[in-house]
Amino acid sequence: MSKSDKAAEIRRLMLAEGDAVEQNTKGFNAGRYDSVSELENYEELKDRAREIKEDAIARLPELIDQLRDAVEENGGTLYVADDAADANRYVRDVVADNDGDRVVKSKSMTTEELEVNDALERDGVDVVETDLGEWVIQLADEAPSHLIAPAIHRSREDIAELFNETFDPDEPLETAAELTQFARERLGEQIRDADVGMTGANFITADTGTMALVTSEGNARKSAVVPDTHVAVAGVEKVVPSVEDLQPFVELIARSGTGQDITSYVSLLTPPVESPTVDFDDDETPLSERGSDREFHLVLVDNGRMAMREDDQLRETLYCIRCSACSNSCANFQQVGGHAFGGETYSGGIGTGWEAGIEGLDVAGEFNDLCTGCSRCVNACPVKIDIPWINTVVRDRVNRGTDEEFDWLVEGLTPDAEPGGVPLQKRFFGNFSTVAKLGSATAPVSNWLADAAPSRWAMDRLLGIDKRRELPTFQRETLRSWFERRETAIDDPTREVVLYPDVYTNHVQVERGKAAVRTLEALGVRVHVPEVASSGRAPLSQGMIATAESHAHDVYGALAEHVDAGRDVVVVEPSDLAMFEREYEKFLPERSFERLRDNSYEVMEYVYGLLQNGGDSERLRRAPADDPGVAYHSHCQQRTLGLEGHTVAVLEDLDYDVVTSDVECCGMAGSFGYKSDYYELSVEVGEDLAGQFTTDETRDRTVVASGTSCLEQLDSLLSRPTTHPIELVAP
Amino acid sequence: MVTETVATFEDSLGQLDVEWTHTTSDGFEATVASLIEEPAVGVSLPFDGASLPDAVTVDPTAAALESARTSVTPASFGVAEYGSVVLASTPGGAEPVSLYPELHVPVVRADDVVPGMPEAFDRFGSEIREHRSSSIIATGPSATADMGDLVFGAHGPKEVHVVILDE
Incomplete structure (x- = not known):
């Protein structure tokens, strides 16, 4: 199916079936949260x-x-x-x-x-x-x-x-x-x-x-x-x-x-x-x-x-008890249902695994891309199947089986570890760190050129990047170059940290990186911002597992010495932290994975820890007396890691009045919302979130979100500015 | 005296909007007679001193079952946490009898209510391995949401009224 056919099919199903699917799946999903919260031994039962x-x-x-x-x-x-x-x-x-x-x-x-x-x-x-x-x-x-x-x-x-x-x-x-x-x-x-x-x-x-x-x-x-x-x-x-x-x-x-x-x-x-x-x-x-x-x-x-049973990656699918939690907790599924997000028989997140094993990769490949890897199904699954991972594996296998004619275009630009055959669009998004480096180096010209009509036409045509999406603006001065040029002197630090310069914080959302540095230093922490490879989240989300794995080795190599020197790793972008805490288990030796995982923190989680251990909150920016309050959307993967509460606690500690969203995902999910076949679905999912932040109770509040994607989506759907929580509290 | 387990059982039934009535073997016949709507059918009860009122046709024909409005059947035990009653399949037809009429009145001895599913499955394990028996864990009335809203009495009873037999 071509990208425009797929977009049309999704549009048709959203119109014809979306309302009923949405109402029912959201009802089931809300019921799940209520019902499992009454089980004292929920985690124990899942383990069993x-x-x-x-x-x-x-x-x-x-x-x-x-x-x-x-x-x-x-x-x-x-x-x-x-x-x-x-x-x-x-x-x-x-x-x-x-x-x-x-x-x-x-x-x-x-x-x-x-x-x-x-x-x-x-x-x-x-x-x-x-x-x-x-x-x-x-x-x-x-x-x-x-x-x-x-x-x-x-x-x-x-x-x-x-x-x-x-x-x-x-x-x-x-x-x-x-x-x-x-x-x-x-x-x-x-x-x-x-x-x-x-x-x-x-x-x-x-x-x-x-x-x-x-x-x-x-x-x-x-x-x-x-x-x-x-x-x-x-x-x-x-x-x-x-x-x-x-x-x-x-x-x-x-x-x-x-x-x-x-x-x-x-x-x-x-x-x-x-x-x-x-x-x-x-x-x-x-x-x-x-x-x-x-x-x-x-x-x-x-x-x-029985063949799935022999397949180290698909075997987990056989643990599925077909409860539908992964469908109901999936923001995309909630909008399109199983007729789009499904194969011959099985639907939803785990449907890919079933269809890949039973029907074959071609059937699974037809709907596999609807999984954005947001991971909201992971904690919902009663048998703890890593459903996003199964989707990633299937995507990787589909990529390897695909012929794509524009390979020559990207081979030079994107030196990844994938064989030929990975579709151009996936290769572009999967190598976004290379694009970003080039973008910053040539900014602002790169931004002007990227936004010019001929470029947008080419991006749409060759890469399937929807013309309706605003492109990220690369900053000429990266976080690292800013950091290296400034004088910092924290004598007798309480802690030392590595602030992980993820691609977006380093090249695009540089202000939030600076805010993180100022906040940490205000709390007596000595900060390092070394050169570290991108986490591999981008290639992983495109099903480019070999490339993601090579990133994991590079990241570990760059951070291990810091960890050994007693430095904590602080991460601004939740999707990168989730790599360290979840997916690196697949790529690194167990001890290496655990060492990085155990020493890595989301930035607001880390601030929370500092304040809990004697950090002086007076050094941070408190809410002014006339503050309109905060409408906060935590990142999907951040919530799967159980880290939403830390941001809320820090903000409340600083006198902000916080209301949180209760949608599963913003719908942007990295590259997903840029893709022309999925743009409208992405917006439909995002409208839920935007709706929650434009009610009587929330419309005047400051919009705060933790993820780059969430911020991009909210920026495009709301008419008021958005910010990362660290920018709100930074001195 | 209502034990803690039975109190939990009652709470769970309350949350399911299922009514219950306590009785003893002395008051059993009159209690059941007051709950049923005729025609009523049932299967004989294995509880000492508790017999069904005349209005309940015990061991009915299939035709009588089809036209009955109420059925009264014994429960092997109850599960307090869930408000469930366990209905054993028997050669006497307890399974279809408990399923077809609009109102089902299961009878469970207070002493037979277990706290939760771990205890229930301990019982099932030894019982099923020994007798290769079949049972239904029934919780509230038959229900469906497939027609766009929650409706009771999809294929089975619209209403359940549990009789708790105290000794």
Whole structure:
């Protein structure tokens, strides 16, 4: 898809589905925050869940053997299907052997993956989805737009229109209650006469052959119990060792997904179940005398999963419990939903991993770039999957498989560690530090030229940089050259620090760097601003992992000696700090990673620490008596690191009245908002934040943000100036 | 006396907007009779001295189940933290009986309420390994938000009223 086609598709989906998706995902997301905050042992449960999944996937072949024994002892059959065709063939045979005319299904993403409905329908079988949301998209002939709420993109009005057109009821349906009642009755009749019930399974225990089904409507209970033949279809990764292992997942899954503490029903079925088969036309036989002559088939689906298990980078995807927290906490997903941010079946942040493993890189590559790496999903994931990393790996692999014709243009300008094939746009943004160096060296001419119409045309055409975005203005005097030229004399310092000259602070937002130096010195700290390579955030965000890794080695090399000399590393740009604290774990030896991580601080976090340890706040700039207050937006990655509170505390300590935003991300996310295919989505996400800072309560407040991207986005969307918190408090 | 665990159970039910009534085996029949809407069906209860009122058809036919408005079934135990009741599947049809009617009245002994999920899964572990049984952890009524707003009674009961049997 070309960039303009992609932009048009995103625009179309934002218009058609954006409102419903936004309202629902934000509701789920807010519910998640509330629900997990009530769990005293939330982190412990996540650790336990992670541990169980790691162990289960490591021992999967052994667990499948154990499960097979258990299912057979129980009187059922286990079939491991190699791929979708194999699974569908097996299911079709089971249905045919039972002379099945109708199959009722409860919601199962794995059967969506297999497209089992189509396979059965080709045999003339009537397949009915009984989950209300799934039924809606079956009637509308659409794909699910969300892992657990498949019709999340449709409003009540949409659904009413669909039902009224499809069924032409005597009285047009309107309210949610009327629609639900209509669906209940209609689907109840279909379940009544069904020959086979098909369900998914959220978890399956190897010790007993018990499946856990997490639902709220009760349709899965009916589908599993009313017909006498039950087919359960699940990915091989759903197997856990024992019944007790279900506990952390039962406590986490609904909280993480919809924000409920638990769903209405968690069925723990050990099929074939003892419940009598139900024939509602039978008005003579008491239920207890009907007997339970049941058939049960468990179909475990490989379809690429066993290969993912061997893949050191994609393996983590198999720990996913499909709760949808990564979708709901994703600012981009909240605006476009899974029809844009999704592949053949799976959507949202983790969708890339699933689609890469199951369908292939081409499908994953179609929506992978919608992950900006903001990392807001990382803490939300109940099994602690590093979802941004999976997206980065997939991007890297997609890059390596791509042919791009303008490579010759950048080979000289951007000496990176990537092979040919990385798209030009990614290569440009990935090597932004080189661009910035050149930009500062030739400023202000570089800024005039960059802004000139022919340049913008070329940037748009060759690099996909949207013409509507204002470009950063490079400063002729970098932070480092300013610092080297000035006299500093801190005698008897309390601490010594290295102020990390990140690309933006050094070349573009130089004032905030100077403010950091003044603040630190005012608190008795001796500051060094050595030459250090850029962190690798820029290439990493473009999926250029080899280049990012070479930056990590350079940065560590430049900083290690300072750390050994007892100097702390202070970082202004949160996305660079996040590199040191999170991603460098992938690039550096463990001891090196830990040494840098443990000695690195966000600048306001560091100021907070200084003030807590006797630093004199009188030396900083307090809020004047008539201060209008502060509207503060913390950076996404900064919040993932748990560092929002430090800025707020420092500002409040200095008498500023602080209101904080509660959006997940500003939508700019480094290069994302510059790209012409994503510009409008970026603005749509940013409007949420801008809206929060233009209410009656906030419109007169000083706008403060911690990240370069956040500041750029706010600058473009608000009509008042923005600033970094360090500039507010610096003397 | 209401133990701390039962008090937590009540709090959780309150948060789910699920009503509950305490009774003893002496008052059980009358309590249940006052809660149900007819026609009512049920399965026999394994609790000493607690029997269902005549208005409840025990061990109904499937046809009677389909037309019933209330069902009364026993819970193996309750989970205080969540306000959940555990409904075991039985050859007598406790599972469909608890699912189809609009109002479900589960009966749980106060002594059978456990504090949280760790205790619940300890019980499930040994029980399921020994008997290969099936159970539903049911928490509040059937619900859906798929039609654009939260609605109770999607495929299962619209309302749940828990009877807590004190001894």
